[in-house]
Amino acid sequence: MSSPITTTAVAAAPAAHRAPARRLSAASWLAIVFFAGALLFGAVALALGDVFYLRLATEALIFGGLALSVDLLLGRVGLLPLGQALFFGLGAYVSALVLKHWTDSIWLALAVALVFSALAGLVGGLIAIRSKGVYFALISFGLAQVVSKLIYNTRELGASDGIIGVPAAAMAPGLGSGTPQVFFLLVLGLIGAFYLALRYLMDTPMGRQLDAIRINEHRVAFLGVDAWRYKLGAFVAAACIAGVSGALYPMLRGFVSPELMFFQVSGHAVINVIVGGTGTLIGPLYGSAILTGLRSVVGSFTAHHHIVIGVLFVVVVILMPRGLIGYATPVLQRWLDRRHHSAGDRT
Amino acid sequence: MNHALDWLQFVLAPQMINGLSIGVAVVLMALGLTIIFGLLDVINMAHGEFYAIGAYLAVALLGLGLSFWWALVLTPLLMAVLGYATERGLIQRVFHSKDRHTLTLLLTFGVAVVLEDALKIVFGANPLRVEAPIAGATEVLGLFFPNYRLFVMLLGGALITAVWLLVFRTSLGAVVRAAAYDRHMSASLGVPVQRVYAATFAFGVALAGIAGVLLAPIYSVFPTMGRDFVLIAFSVVIIGGMGSIKGAVLAGLLLTQVQSISSLYISPVWSDPLLFGIMVLVLMWRPQGLFGKLGSA
Amino acid sequence: MTPILSVQSLSVQFGALRAVNDVSFEARQGAITAVIGPNGAGKSSLFNLISGAIRPTAGSVRFDGVDVTAQPPHRLLASGLSRSFQITNLFFDLSVRENLRLAAQFLEQGRGLLRPVRHSATARRRVDELLEQFDLGGKADDLAGYLSHGEQRRLEIAVSLASRPRMLLLDEPTQGMSHSDTHETEALIRRLSRDHGLTILLVEHDVELVMNLSDHVVVMHQGQKLAEGRPAEVRANAAVQTAYFGEKT
Numbered sequence: 001m002s003s004p005i006t007t008t009a010v011a012a013a014p015a016a017h018r019a020p021a022r023r024l025s026a027a028s029w030l031a032i033v034f035f036a037g038a039l040l041f042g043a044v045a046l047a048l049g050d051v052f053y054l055r056l057a058t059e060a061l062i063f064g065g066l067a068l069s070v071d072l073l074l075g076r077v078g079l080l081p082l083g084q085a086l087f088f089g090l091g092a093y094v095s096a097l098v099l100k101h102w103t104d105s106i107w108l109a110l111a112v113a114l115v116f117s118a119l120a121g122l123v124g125g126l127i128a129i130r131s132k133g134v135y136f137a138l139i140s141f142g143l144a145q146v147v148s149k150l151i152y153n154t155r156e157l158g159a160s161d162g163i164i165g166v167p168a169a170a171m172a173p174g175l176g177s178g179t180p181q182v183f184f185l186l187v188l189g190l191i192g193a194f195y196l197a198l199r200y201l202m203d204t205p206m207g208r209q210l211d212a213i214r215i216n217e218h219r220v221a222f223l224g225v226d227a228w229r230y231k232l233g234a235f236v237a238a239a240c241i242a243g244v245s246g247a248l249y250p251m252l253r254g255f256v257s258p259e260l261m262f263f264q265v266s267g268h269a270v271i272n273v274i275v276g277g278t279g280t281l282i283g284p285l286y287g288s289a290i291l292t293g294l295r296s297v298v299g300s301f302t303a304h305h306h307i308v309i310g311v312l313f314v315v316v317v318i319l320m321p322r323g324l325i326g327y328a329t330p331v332l333q334r335w336l337d338r339r340h341h342s343a344g345d346r347t
Numbered sequence: 348m349n350h351a352l353d354w355l356q357f358v359l360a361p362q363m364i365n366g367l368s369i370g371v372a373v374v375l376m377a378l379g380l381t382i383i384f385g386l387l388d389v390i391n392m393a394h395g396e397f398y399a400i401g402a403y404l405a406v407a408l409l410g411l412g413l414s415f416w417w418a419l420v421l422t423p424l425l426m427a428v429l430g431y432a433t434e435r436g437l438i439q440r441v442f443h444s445k446d447r448h449t450l451t452l453l454l455t456f457g458v459a460v461v462l463e464d465a466l467k468i469v470f471g472a473n474p475l476r477v478e479a480p481i482a483g484a485t486e487v488l489g490l491f492f493p494n495y496r497l498f499v500m501l502l503g504g505a506l507i508t509a510v511w512l513l514v515f516r517t518s519l520g521a522v523v524r525a526a527a528y529d530r531h532m533s534a535s536l537g538v539p540v541q542r543v544y545a546a547t548f549a550f551g552v553a554l555a556g557i558a559g560v561l562l563a564p565i566y567s568v569f570p571t572m573g574r575d576f577v578l579i580a581f582s583v584v585i586i587g588g589m590g591s592i593k594g595a596v597l598a599g600l601l602l603t604q605v606q607s608i609s610s611l612y613i614s615p616v617w618s619d620p621l622l623f624g625i626m627v628l629v630l631m632w633r634p635q636g637l638f639g640k641l642g643s644a
Numbered sequence: 645m646t647p648i649l650s651v652q653s654l655s656v657q658f659g660a661l662r663a664v665n666d667v668s669f670e671a672r673q674g675a676i677t678a679v680i681g682p683n684g685a686g687k688s689s690l691f692n693l694i695s696g697a698i699r700p701t702a703g704s705v706r707f708d709g710v711d712v713t714a715q716p717p718h719r720l721l722a723s724g725l726s727r728s729f730q731i732t733n734l735f736f737d738l739s740v741r742e743n744l745r746l747a748a749q750f751l752e753q754g755r756g757l758l759r760p761v762r763h764s765a766t767a768r769r770r771v772d773e774l775l776e777q778f779d780l781g782g783k784a785d786d787l788a789g790y791l792s793h794g795e796q797r798r799l800e801i802a803v804s805l806a807s808r809p810r811m812l813l814l815d816e817p818t819q820g821m822s823h824s825d826t827h828e829t830e831a832l833i834r835r836l837s838r839d840h841g842l843t844i845l846l847v848e849h850d851v852e853l854v855m856n857l858s859d860h861v862v863v864m865h866q867g868q869k870l871a872e873g874r875p876a877e878v879r880a881n882a883a884v885q886t887a888y889f890g891e892k893t
Binding site: 220 | 736760
């Protein structure tokens with residue numbers, strides 16, 4: 001399933017084959033704006049003594065991590081995962097169990113979640129990666145349905161209530177998820193690290209092969225590349241990103257439930273990616289932020305925010321399939337190019 | 348020996364017959380899905396929602412005082428209108444883009460999200476019950492079976508046969524198959540391709556709707572029923588082969604039998620995983636399904 | 645010149661159709677071998693068999709003494725075989741340079757997978773070489789989809805050459821080309837063979853091109869090998885003439 005809705009992303013990525021550009025690309029500027037904006041938001045919240053919106057923003061970032069993992073698969077490899085919440089939820093459960101029964105160290109909880117996610121990703125990938133297109137989507141969907149139902153019915157894991165009473169986790173003595181401002185920064189840093197790692201990856205031969213697989217998987221084999229291995233690797237990486245993001249959730253909210261693996265969560269992640277801009281990597285983060293905010297605003301008026309988001313999504317798919325950042329990037333790039341030329345720089 | 352016969356008569360057979368009543372509804376739904384895919388090359392992720400809407404329409408019509416029989420007749424007609432509008436209004440807009448497969452997948456997925464919440468808004472989140480129109484039971488093989496279930500089996504079987512005849516034995520069916528095979532050629536032969544596409548989608552949706560009405564008295568009616576059911580519908584279509592009518596019928600009947608017989612021995616929690624596991628195995632061993640052709644999807 | 649490619653009793657069956665029926669021949673190292681035949685002769689199927697795109701129902705393919713018969717396509721390059729495609733099969737949404745870089749990455753043998761692309765110096769140098777050799781330098785940063793047909797066909801060959809294979813399989817390289825482009829391609833293929841010692845197997849419709857270019861010609865007809873030999877011999881062969889009777893070339 002080649003997906004040219006993402007070509008703008010590839011064309012707009014910094015051209016590594018040219019002499020290193022001394023100016024930043026539009027994509028980089030949009031990323032800077034996002035993270036700077038997030039820091040500004042944190043500062044304002046701190047100044048105003050707000051905790052509610054800070055927690056909401058942290059949650060938006062956490063789900064942004066899940067969206068990133070979806071974008072890696074959808075926007076870069078060309079596979080549509082309709083069950084990525086599986087890894088998110090598994091990471092959340094693992095984290096909750098570690099924090100509740102073993103240690104309150106954030107780092108240990110994240111590390112265990114990472115290992116677990118990698119293993120789960122390997123198993124899931126071995127099952128799912130042989131398939132493409134709608135088959136992959138359905139296997140991904142099915143895996144999430146099946147595992148979430150199993151957990152829903154497992155008494156030891158809290159069944160439908162999930163696991164509650166997860167204690168605050170500590171980064172360092174005295175500093176932990178109990179402090180919203182500190183935790184916000186930690187999550188921002190972590191998601192930022194994921195973003196940068198993926199940005200970097202796309203400029204490596206490994207990342208470029210993933211793009212090539214998305215664009216013309218058939219030919220890739222004749223270039224000596226075993227596409228299956230690359231796709232599996234990407235799937236495991238995506239599972240890790242989703243799992244570690246999920247591991248942050250109980251640290252924020254103090255509980256986990258099987259609903260974290262339900263289709264709702266997977267579906268929202270896909271919507272965040274499409275609205276934000278498939279393949280742009282920063283787009284899904286914008287998408288998560290905007291839609292979390294939107295859900296909260298609409299949700300304060302009515303319980304039916306899903307339908308609003310759903311309609312918005314359908315409109316985007318029909319009218320703006322490349323998403324917000326997908327359209328903004330080339331526009332911004334042209335503007336930057338014009339400014340660059342008129343300023344008379346020599347490159 | 349007596350034990351075995353008893354087991355056959357009083358344990359296995361009833362399960363199989365019950366399974367058959369579910370099976371025909373599953374087949375109807377799978378037929379709709381596979382016909383939509385076979386002709387339009389569209390994966391209708393909203394198919395489960397159309398099934399749910401069918402059930403809810405029955406609830407609504409019954410609430411208006413109409414009898415179940417009226418609901419059974421009117422629902423597919425109303426569903427067909429909804430399906431036609433969806434295809435003309437939404438799906439056709441992305442049909443010509445280069446990205447068609449991804450976009451229609453996402454689009455129908457979005458439509459599913461919207462429809463599911465719409466149902467919740469209109470009807471509330473609580474499960475609703477629909478009274479079976481036929482009461483009582485009939486003795487078959489020394490056991491009593493609810494008459495409604497027997498009716499579902501008969502009607503379902505008749506509908507499946509009608510669909511098969513329509514597709515393979517009528518000129519309308521031939522026209523539709525021609526349009527599926529070669530769109531441009533059919534258009535230049537005067538076939539109104541756009542309308543055929545919309546009508547086919549409408550037809551598939553109507554089938555899902557009928558399945559919803561038929562199963563409403565058996566399962567209760569709740570907003571997420573579509574999402575739960577769509578996995579089995581897709582599993583049937585994938586195992587049977589996307590676009591294959593024969594595959595949808597055989598896989599649908601077979602898989603529901605597997606489900607009902609296995610429910611004798613394993614807890615219902617494992618029912619979905621079992622089905623899913625079969626789907627994955629089939630995909631790994633024979634990606635085009637039992638009767639499908641490689642190159643679809 | 646020793647045989648480097650050896651096809652033995654190769655057959656493939658699609659249902660009732662024997663697309664390739666018991667075909668055997670050899671291609672010598674450093675030579676240009678061509679496979680020709682009227683439409684439906686089975687040339688494409690033969691080609692796909694040799695390049696691992698489809699599996700044979702019988703027979704074998706040996707390259708440089710190694711049995712490569714059932715090898716999956718991605719192992720072919722490691723064996724030293726590379727192929728180009730009849731229907732241009734490039735990465736249209738990527739630049740010319742990136743197309744070549746992807747192909748040249750093979751030369752890095754898995755090194756530097758997670759280092760930035762610019763660190764793969766071997767691949768980079770190869771790309772520059774190819775851009776010059778195939779006269780695509782001016783279009784290096786253009787998207788492959790925007791090239792003219794002839795340029796795309798050139799790029800197609802360049803991509804298949806990037807990994808420095810020992811043998812190149814060319815599938816109808818002049819497909820859809822204008823006369824001037826065809827002549828250029830002919831010269832290119834000759835250069836590759838003479839100057840670089842590359843072994844070439846090509847499937848072609850353009851009989852004249854084949855007669856000018858090849859050292860050895862294999863004629864197929866209805867799935868079977870009809871004749872083989874030097875161009876002049878084959879041209880004079882009565883059976884070949886009958887098979888082509890009425891065929892436009």
